[in-house]
Amino acid sequence: MNAAAELVALTRACQLSESKVVTIYTDSKSAYGVVHDFAKTWKQRNFKTADGKPIAHFNLIGDLFKAVQLPAKVAKVKVKGHAAGDSEEVQGNTLADKVAKEAAKQPVDLDTIHTNPEISMMSHISNIPDIDLKIHQSQPTEDDIKYWASKQCKSDSAAIIRDVDGKIALPKLALIVLVKHYHGMSHIGIAKVIQAINALYCIADVAKTRGGK
Numbered sequence: 001m002n003a004a005a006e007l008v009a010l011t012r013a014c015q016l017s018e019s020k021v022v023t024i025y026t027d028s029k030s031a032y033g034v035v036h037d038f039a040k041t042w043k044q045r046n047f048k049t050a051d052g053k054p055i056a057h058f059n060l061i062g063d064l065f066k067a068v069q070l071p072a073k074v075a076k077v078k079v080k081g082h083a084a085g086d087s088e089e090v091q092g093n094t095l096a097d098k099v100a101k102e103a104a105k106q107p108v109d110l111d112t113i114h115t116n117p118e119i120s121m122m123s124h125i126s127n128i129p130d131i132d133l134k135i136h137q138s139q140p141t142e143d144d145i146k147y148w149a150s151k152q153c154k155s156d157s158a159a160i161i162r163d164v165d166g167k168i169a170l171p172k173l174a175l176i177v178l179v180k181h182y183h184g185m186s187h188i189g190i191a192k193v194i195q196a197i198n199a200l201y202c203i204a205d206v207a208k209t210r211g212g213k
Contacts, residue, residue, distance in 0.1 A: 003030050003056070003057060004057055006030065007031050007034065007060040007061065007063075008060060009026070009028075009096075010026055010028070010076070011067040014068050014074065015067050015070060017070065018070040021071065022074050023074075024076050024077070025089060025092060026077070027079050027080065027093050034061055040065075042058075042065075043062070043065055053154060053155075053156045053162075054162060056156065056157065058166055077089075134160070136170055136171055137171075139173070140171040141172070148163075148202065151164065151202050167202040169201070169202040170203050171203070172204055174201075174203065175197070178197050179197070194206055
C-alpha cells in the first residue's frame with residue numbers, strides 16, 4: 001500500500017479499538033515512525049514544515065494523532081513486510097495485504113468520499129489513471145494562475161502545488177479526467193461528482209461546472 005493508505009489503515013484500526021486494550025501490527029515503517037517519532041512534534045508545529053508549508057498527508061497524520069488516543073491502551077508493533085514463514089505475524093500480515101488488494105477493487109460511494117477525509121485521500125489524484133500531476137501543474141492558463149494566487153497556492157516539499165488547506169491545485173483542463181474518474185466509480189449525478197472534486201482539489205470554477213456532455 002502507499003503511504004496514505006498505510007496511515008488510513010492504522011487510523012481505522014485505532015478507531016475500531018476505542019476504549020479497548022489492543023496491539024496493532026503494521027509493516028509500514030513510515031506509518032510506524034509517524035506514531036512513535038514525529039506525530040507529536042508535527043502537531044506542535046500545526047503539521048507544517050519549517051518554512052510554513054503543509055507536510056505530506058498532514059490531514060491523515062492529524063487524524064492518526066487523534067485516533068491513537070482512543071484505545072484504553074495501545075501498542076504499535078512493526079513487522080517485516082512480505083516475509084515468509086508460519087508465525088502469527090506473517091500470516092496476519094499476508095491476510096491483511098490480500099484483503100487490502102480486494103478492497104481496492106471495490107467501487108467507492110462519492111457521498112462517503114465527500115464526508116470522510118480518510119477515504120477521500122484514498123482516492124487521491126496520484127491513484128487516478130491518465131493524469132500526471134506535475135505535468136498538469138506545469139501547464140496552467142493565466143486564469144488558473146490567478147485563481148491559484150487568490151488561494152495562496154505554493155509548492156510543498158515534494159514540489160506539488162497546494163492551497164493553504166492542503167488541496168492539490170490543478171488547472172481546469174484536469175477536470176475532464178477527474179469527472180470521468182469519480183463518475184465512473186459510483187455513477188452518481190454530476191452535481192455530486194463536482195461536489196466531491198471541489199472538496200479535494202483547488203480548481204478554478206469547479207462549483208460552476210455543469211455536466212452531462
